[in-house]
Amino acid sequence: MDSKQSTPLHAPDFIVIGSGSGGGVVAARLSESGKYKVLCLEAGTRGAGYIWTRPPVGGGMMIESPEVNWCQFAQPNPDLGGRRVYVARGKILGGSSAINGLIFNRGQRLDYDAWERMGCTGWSYRDVLPYFKKLESTDIGTDDYRGRQGPMKVTTASKTSPFYDLFMQSAQAVGLPLNPDYSGSTQHGVAMAQINVWKGLRQSTATQYLEPARKRPNLTILQGAHVTGLLFEGKRCVGVxxxxxxxxxxxxxxxxxxxxxxxxxxxxxxxLSGIGNPAILARHGIPVVHALPGVGENLRDHFGPSVQWKFNRKGLSLCDRGRGWGLVREVLSYVFRRKGFISQGLATLRVFTRSHEGIEQSDIALLVNPFMIEVRNKKRLMSPINGFFAFAQVQRPESAGSSHIQSADPLADPAIHYRFLATEKDRRTAVMAVRRAREIAAVAPLADVIAEELQPGAQVQSDEDILAFIRRAGNTTYHPVGTCKMGQDPMAVVDPSLRVHGIAGLRIADCSIMPMIISGNTSIPAMMIGERCADMVLADAGRPAFPAVPASTAVPATQLTPELVHH
Known part of the structure; x- marks a missing residue:
């Protein structure tokens, strides 16, 4: 482990807790002007050069690795027959953006317009679009919708198998249009995924925001720093x-x-710091700093099963290229040319479709891969079975759970309670997601190359049996949101400026502020939130009405020795 010492940083102007999709953006942007001292605290010890974080397919090696992942489990779920769902979270510089499947997906216009209708003034699609454009650089789509000069480079996944064209042709045969830019005017249709990959390498907040920014003398990044509590003076947060x-x-x-x-x-x-539901805090002997009953509530995630088929011929699945000599060839292709499936993200074919006619936008997503996954030694690897799968999920679930502390010990895992399939609408839409996947697989040319449906199997046909399969086999795509939701109702935790209600000097900038889950992957929307937060903080920092903590009280209680750690 190499370390680089910087000038000791006492009394930073801003402290950012977390270096992930939200925090990494905030820390980098706040440091840009050179006017303010910024400290970014990251619990993970691994950095942007960690061996598995740069090759896109390396996400499969990190998804259950405690070296770079919190590796937590939700509580037994009554909606899923008592199963405990795995909860992956990045514990590395760049957070989950450094371990995820690299899919670029903003969600839909109606997601953000719905946020504004829910009391999040200034968060409509028209308001957030400039920030989405600000963070990206791509040649996809039109200038009306896409950014050309941002730090995150966005490309379209390559067709590494003839399977992709077969699937897309069958999707068109059932009425789905080809959509070359699902981040443009509409998400609806079938498309190759847009990915945060450039020249075969992962683009994360670590590589695109923090590594360039850490050259600035006013930014300090401390890795291996696990924040255990917030410090207050009255109702003002003054440190950590x-x-x-x-x-x-x-x-x-x-x-x-x-x-x-x-x-x-x-x-x-x-x-842990005394902000939340007083009854929960009292249960663990934590004095109340400020009562906010919405803290930890409104937990939502994307959930669905993997529908699987077996091919009747070789050359379509990538399974042989993920094992033995096929894998050796792929590794050589990646090392010397940055090509092949190692250079792609996961689920690189996307379908966005409607559960029924009459709704405004797609409410189902199918995430498709020309191979199947099996877990061996806590690593997700290609199965030797010659087939493909479609992960069929509900885009905007209503069902909401919670995440609360179960101990005053800051090192103890919280109690995560998911409530998937808790509403009739979610159950109906989940069943239709499986039926939509089957509908595509049942028509030529894709149907001509399928030997059989492996999961759930042709015998599973009724809505009741499909729902039972979903409960048995469904999983998340690791998109938790909503537990510190934005708004102005009694259960809101932050206001539209991302300030924690009732507490000065404290904001939240991550997916927890989403009042409703978006119709897509959450990493890029979290970066948008980080961009917006940084602008709001900098705007307020220039206003006399926003007083700084006096320097005499802003000295660390113990010595701070910042190290910029490279791995």
């Missing part, structure tokens, strides 16, 4: 307490603390 190298440290912010620990980590830290 964290554990690093076995020792407890404190550091105070002259201006603001921005919490970006994700939809599981952010409510946990609020509750």
């Amino acid at each position: 307490r964290y554990r690093r190298n076995g020792a407890m440290e404190e550091v105070r912010a002259r201006r603001e603390v921005i919490l970006s620990a994700g939809a599981i980590g952010s409510p946990q830290l609020l509750e």
Whole structure:
């Protein structure tokens, strides 16, 4: 492990907790002007050069690795027959953006327009589109919708198998249009995925925001710094307490603390610090700093089963290229040419479709791969079975759970309660998602190359049997949101400026602020939230009405020795 010392940074203007899709953007943007000192605290010890984070297919090696992942489990779920769902969260520089499947997906216009109708003033699609454009650089689509000069490079996944054209032709045969830019005017249709990959390498907040920014003397990044609590003076957040190298440290912010620990980590830290439902805090002996009953509530995620088919001929599945000599050839192709399936993300064919006629936009997504996955030694690898799968999920689930502390110990996992399929609408849409996947597979030319349906199997036909299959086999796509939701109702945790209600000097910038889950992957929307948050913080920092903490009270309680750690 190499370390690079920087000038000791006392009393930073801003402290950012977390370096992921939200926090990494906030920290980098706040440091750009050179006017303010910024401290970014990341619990993970691995950096942007970690061996598995750069090759896109490396996500499969990190999804259950405690070296770079929190590796938590939800509580037994009554909606799923008591199963405990795995909860993956990045614990590495770049957070989950450094371990995810690399899919670029903003969601739909109606997602953000719905946020504004729910009381999130200034978060309509028209308001957030400039920030989506600001963060990306791509040659996809038109200038009306796409950015050309941002830090995140976006490309279209390559067709690494003839399977892709067969699937897309069958999708068109059942009425789905080809959609060359699902981040443009409409998401509806079938398309190759847009991915955060450039020249065969992952683009994360670590590589695109923090690594360039860490050259600035006013930005300090501390890795291996597990924040355990927030510091308050009355109803103002003035700093944080964290554990690093076995020792407890404190550091105070002259201006603001921005919490970006994700939809599981952010409510946990609020509750540990005395912000939340008083009954939950009292249960664990935590004094109430401010009562906010919505903290930890409204947990949502994308959920669905993997529908699987077996091919009747070779050359379509990538299974032989993921094992033995086929894998050796793929590795050589990647090392010397940055080509092949190693250079792609996961689920690189996307279908966005409607469960029924009459709804405004797609409410079902199919995430398709020309291979199948099996877990061996906590690593997700290609199955030797010559087939493909479609992960069939509900785009905008109504069912909401919660995530709360179950101990005052900051190192203890929270109690994550998912409530998938809790509403009739979610159950109907989930069943239709499986039927839509089957509908495409049942027509030529795709039908001509299928030997059989492996999962759930041809014998599973009734709505009741399909629902039972979903309960038995369904899983998340690791998109938790909503636990510190934005709004102005009694259950809202932050206002439209992302300030925590009732607390000065504290904002939240991650997926926890989403009042409703978006119709797509959450990493890019979290980066948009980070971009917006940084603009809001910088705007307020220039206003006399926003007082800074006096320098005399902004000295760390213990020595802060910032290290910029490279791996």
